Amino acid sequence: MSTLLESEQNMEITEEEPIPPISQRVRCGVVEGLLTVFKMIKFVLPLYILVDVCKAYGVIDSLGTWCAPFMSLFGLPGATAFAFIAGGLVNLYAAIAVLAPLDLTPWQVTQCGVMMGIAHNLVLEGGVLSSTGARGGILTFFRLLLAAVAGWLMLGLQTLGVAG
Amino acid sequence: MTIFLDACLGALLLCGKLVLIVVPLVVAFEVLRYAKVFRKLGSRTEPVMRGLGLGRSAVLPLFTGIFLGIAYGAGIIIRSAAAGKMSRRELFLTGLFLATCHAVIEDVLIFAVLGGDAMVMLGLRLALAVLLTALLARLWKPGAGSTGREV
Numbered sequence: 001m002s003t004l005l006e007s008e009q010n011m012e013i014t015e016e017e018p019i020p021p022i023s024q025r026v027r028c029g030v031v032e033g034l035l036t037v038f039k040m041i042k043f044v045l046p047l048y049i050l051v052d053v054c055k056a057y058g059v060i061d062s063l064g065t066w067c068a069p070f071m072s073l074f075g076l077p078g079a080t081a082f083a084f085i086a087g088g089l090v091n092l093y094a095a096i097a098v099l100a101p102l103d104l105t106p107w108q109v110t111q112c113g114v115m116m117g118i119a120h121n122l123v124l125e126g127g128v129l130s131s132t133g134a135r136g137g138i139l140t141f142f143r144l145l146l147a148a149v150a151g152w153l154m155l156g157l158q159t160l161g162v163a164g
Numbered sequence: 165m166t167i168f169l170d171a172c173l174g175a176l177l178l179c180g181k182l183v184l185i186v187v188p189l190v191v192a193f194e195v196l197r198y199a200k201v202f203r204k205l206g207s208r209t210e211p212v213m214r215g216l217g218l219g220r221s222a223v224l225p226l227f228t229g230i231f232l233g234i235a236y237g238a239g240i241i242i243r244s245a246a247a248g249k250m251s252r253r254e255l256f257l258t259g260l261f262l263a264t265c266h267a268v269i270e271d272v273l274i275f276a277v278l279g280g281d282a283m284v285m286l287g288l289r290l291a292l293a294v295l296l297t298a299l300l301a302r303l304w305k306p307g308a309g310s311t312g313r314e315v
Binding site: 019022025026028029030032033034036037039040041044045048049052053056057092093096099100104106107109110112113114116117118120124125128129131132133134135136139140142143146150153154 | 167168170171172174175176178179182183186187188189190191192193194195198234235238239241242243245246252255256258259260262263264265268270271272274275276277278279280281284285288289292296
């Protein structure tokens with residue numbers, strides 16, 4: 001394996017690509033940039049419309065009501081469920097708009113910050129991740145799982161008196 | 165109907181924003197990627213990247229994502245993937261790291277405004293991303309020809 005690694009590294013060092021002139025690089029950048037955006041828009045455009053329409057029809061409210069009882073699992077008040085749904089479907093700005101009037105302790109805000117930082121804007125970002133060629137669906141599942149694990153971990157830390 | 169039209173308008177605005185941010189970013193990427201500093205950055209970060217099961221072609225997508233977020237980082241990821249420089253394994257590992265830990269500055273500031281502890285939020289997300297990616301990199305052995313550490 002070590003010889004294989006060495007030969008690989010040597011290859012990387014000796015394999016100098018020819019450096020094109022700057023004008024050609026800029027032109028290439030513009031063309032490739034536009035192509036990249038088109039690739040992303042195929043995912044982003046329909047998903048954004050879907051999420052926005054759902055929001056307008058009160059999907060966030062009904063999902064929030066349904067999820068509220070589960071928030072006590074993380075030591076959070078039920079009302080934070082609305083923030084989690086808003087953050088998960090829309091973005092963090094939507095989430096803090098819901099969170100701000102709730103009078104949470106600093107530790108609870110930190111907890112929400114970690115959990116929502118990991119899992120937010122899932123529909124749109126899942127689409128973007130798929131457009132890179134990675135498995136967007138599996139990654140989104142990972143994010144939800146990880147947010148829950150992080151939430152439990154932080155509740156545990158608080159219960160043990162290590163933090164909060 | 166107005167709901168649908170509003171959504172379409174918002175979506176178009178977002179697409180405009182993507183064009184305004186991603187195109188200059190990709191131009192900068194194309195112009196700078198031959199620069200010495202960038203190659204040096206590649207070799208400097210190599211030990212850390214190796215621990216995550218990633219090669220040096222993943223450095224730029226990873227850092228763009230960590231600071232700018234998935235949507236804008238994706239521009240660079242798609243470019244690197246299209247150039248054939250990243251394997252499926254690297255793409256997934258980069259995606260996994262970024263899914264956990266991206267746009268950290270913006271995210272942390274949003275919650276710091278409400279009184280959250282910025283260092284805890286940043287530290288936990290970074291630690292989880294590194295742990296998870298390194299763990300998966302060890303479970304998912306690289307196939308022949310891709311970069312990665314043998315365990």
